[in-house]
Amino acid sequence: MSEPRYFLAYCDKLFTPSESFIPRGYSAFSKLKPLYIGHEVKGPIPEGAEVVQLGPLHGPAGESAFKQLGSISTKLEETLKAYNPVALHASFGKSGAYALPLAKKLELPMAVTYYGGDATKTTNTKDSFIRVYNRRRAKLWKDADLILPCSNFIRDELAAKGAPEDKMVVHHNTADPARFEPGEKKDLLVFAGRWTEKKGIDTLIAALARLGEELEGWTVRLIGDGDLKEDLVKELQAAGVNAELPGWVEADDMPGHWAEARIAVVPSKRAKSGDAEGLPLVCIEAMLSGCALAATRHAGITECVKDGVTGYLVDEGDEAALADRLARMLTDKDRTKQMGEEGRNFALSDFNLQKQSKTLEAYLIDLAKKADLL
Known part of the structure; x- marks a missing residue:
């Protein structure tokens, strides 16, 4: 069996304790492996995870230029290209907006998962030139190859705001049956x-x-x-x-x-x-x-x-x-x-994590094949 290929797993705040579902979502991958990228590490790094913090790789204008202007430094581009990634998966709409110029620069197909408030909060759904997500929202939906709302409800919320229905596939939140089992029940x-x-x-x-x-x-x-x-x-x-x-x-x-x-x-x-x-x-x-x-x-x-x-x-x-x-x-x-x-x-x-994780991998593999990267 050939070695798994990398994909970029972008979340601006990595390993936030309340978001452990993000790395677990990749747990059943066998043909692809995540290279976690973002700007802050908010919690313990899972054993075996490979991480690239983007901050030190930016040019003179730093993180602000990356987020606000989509500026990709040569150092950042070369560092990530060295991993030869085949796709980019962003968790949350805001991270998708930040990652969009990076996916374009590296010529990678991109998927973005929406989890809740990123699709429903007024701050995220209103028109605003100041906020990066709001400013890039329409472009994100136009240029992303796949949009993965975590429920039918979130799909409908996104569609009502203009997200293209033909790009959306519901990918439910799940948990690991190996971790959650009935015990000795109490009142x-x-x-x-x-x-x-x-x-x-x-x-x-x-x-x-x-x-x-x-x-x-x-x-x-x-x-x-x-x-x-x-x-x-x-x-x-x-x-x-x-x-x-x-x-x-x-x-x-x-x-x-x-x-x-x-x-x-x-x-x-x-x-x-x-x-x-x-x-x-x-x-x-x-x-x-x-x-x-x-x-x-x-x-x-x-x-x-x-x-x-x-x-x-x-x-x-x-x-x-x-x-x-x-x-x-x-x-x-x-x-x-x-x-x-x-x-x-x-x-x-x-709602089985292992089944859903394999499905997510299949989505990313399909995107990579369509881009002739696999």
């Missing part, structure tokens, strides 16, 4: 996410306050931190809801939490800024772990949660309906267990 309800408007943690806490004695015997674990936390914890305390508050949990530690939970709650909603989910990874992680989901009809959540089968769906911000569905799940444990089992089977079939 445990888990939320995991940032305590921000988009994550809907305020809706969940209002729903928990309505449940009262129905929570007796159950443990409520609310994972994460964020701007809303201080005030919402006070609301929890005022309502007499006892909850575990472990704060931020590393991605590598999340399998243990999902493994023992019976119920996962994903109450996301569109924020006032327009920010919306793509397809929350916690849904897939929880489903693979055998959790039943109580979630909202928001973004790509409806693509992975089957109402009444793998969990329950309620409208965004509907605390009364969420409390009602949670009450059903708390009291009918056999039904909740069955939902968790159905959810795991669905996730194994349709």
Whole structure:
């Protein structure tokens, strides 16, 4: 078997802890291997990963000229050409806009993946000459060879703003079934996410306050931190809801939490800024772990949660309906267990990291072949 060929994996902020899904998305590649490129390394570099930080390779005007003007220094061009890459894959629309001139300079086919806010936030969808992404957005969509929205919802959001539908292929978020498996289940309800408007943690806490004695015997674990936390914890305390508050949990530690939970709650909603989910990874992680989901009809959540089968769906911000569905799940444990089992089977079939990773590799190989680079 011949040695794998490089492709450029561009993300301006590399290895951000909350974005571990990016390197994992390449985990089943066998014919291609990523050369990670970007300007900041925000977290631990995965074992075996090859990284080129672009900052030292820019010309006299530095990173600003690269991002604002698309200036590619000779040193940068020669350094990357030495790897003989066959394609460029950018994670997030903003990184795609930064990477577009580089792909042109190196004559590489380019794919860009959209994950959520990069397609929905007002700051990203409005017209603006000042912001690089907004200024290059139309050109990015015109010149990119492939656009990969992470859900049908994100595809529709992009199409409504003018992205060419014939270039878009939905590539769902996924999780690794080797990491997320059911464990010994406890009477445990888990939320995991940032305590921000988009994550809907305020809706969940209002729903928990309505449940009262129905929570007796159950443990409520609310994972994460964020701007809303201080005030919402006070609301929890005022309502007499006892909850575990472990704060931020590393991605590598999340399998243990999902493994023992019976119920996962994903109450996301569109924020006032327009920010919306793509397809929350916690849904897939929880489903693979055998959790039943109580979630909202928001973004790509409806693509992975089957109402009444793998969990329950309620409208965004509907605390009364969420409390009602949670009450059903708390009291009918056999039904909740069955939902968790159905959810795991669905996730194994349709949201399996290894399958999706191989599909992504096939997309990039196809682009490289069409460009006569393979």
